[in-house]
Amino acid sequence: MPSTSARRCLRGEAFHADDVVWGPLVGLLGxxxxxxxxxxYATAIPGGVVVxxxxxxxxxxxxxxxxxxxxxxYQPVCRGYSRVRLDTAVLDPYAFDLLFGQVDPEALVELRGVYERANRIASSS
Structure with missing residues (x-):
C-alpha cells in the first residue's frame, strides 16, 4: 500500500442506491x-468501482x-477517496467507543477477531 502522501485521490459521483448493499459490510464484520x-449512499469512482x-x-x-x-x-482536502489498509479502516468507527470502554464484551471479542482477520488481509496485500 502506498504511503499516505502518495495515494491517489479518487473523486466520483455519490448516489443513493435503489437496493442497499450490505454484502461488503457483513462479509467483513459479520x-x-x-x-x-x-x-x-454509494459513490462511483474511476475504474468502475463503487464505494x-x-x-x-x-x-x-x-x-x-x-x-x-x-x-x-474520504479525504476532505481533495473531496475524494483513497484506499487504506482494511485493519485501520475497520477500527475507525469504533475508536471513540474503544477509547472510553463503551463496547460490550461480546462485541469486543468479535471486533478483535475482525481486526486480526483484516490485519492478515492487509499484510498480505
Missing amino acids: ERLAGDFMYM HAYKHCSSREYLFLDDVGDAYR
Whole structure:
C-alpha cells in the first residue's frame, strides 16, 4: 500500500442506491456488528468501482468499502477517496467507543477477531 502522501485521490459521483448493499459490510464484520451501521449512499469512482458508505449508529463515523471489501477513507482536502489498509479502516468507527470502554464484551471479542482477520488481509496485500 502506498504511503499516505502518495495515494491517489479518487473523486466520483455519490448516489443513493435503489437496493442497499450490505454484502461488503457483513462479509467483513459479520451480521451482529454490521447491525450497528446504517447504509448511507454509494459513490462511483474511476475504474468502475463503487464505494459504499456505512455510518456507525453510535459513533457516527463512516466505514467505506467497495464491492470486493477493499477499504477507503474520504479525504476532505481533495473531496475524494483513497484506499487504506482494511485493519485501520475497520477500527475507525469504533475508536471513540474503544477509547472510553463503551463496547460490550461480546462485541469486543468479535471486533478483535475482525481486526486480526483484516490485519492478515492487509499484510498480505
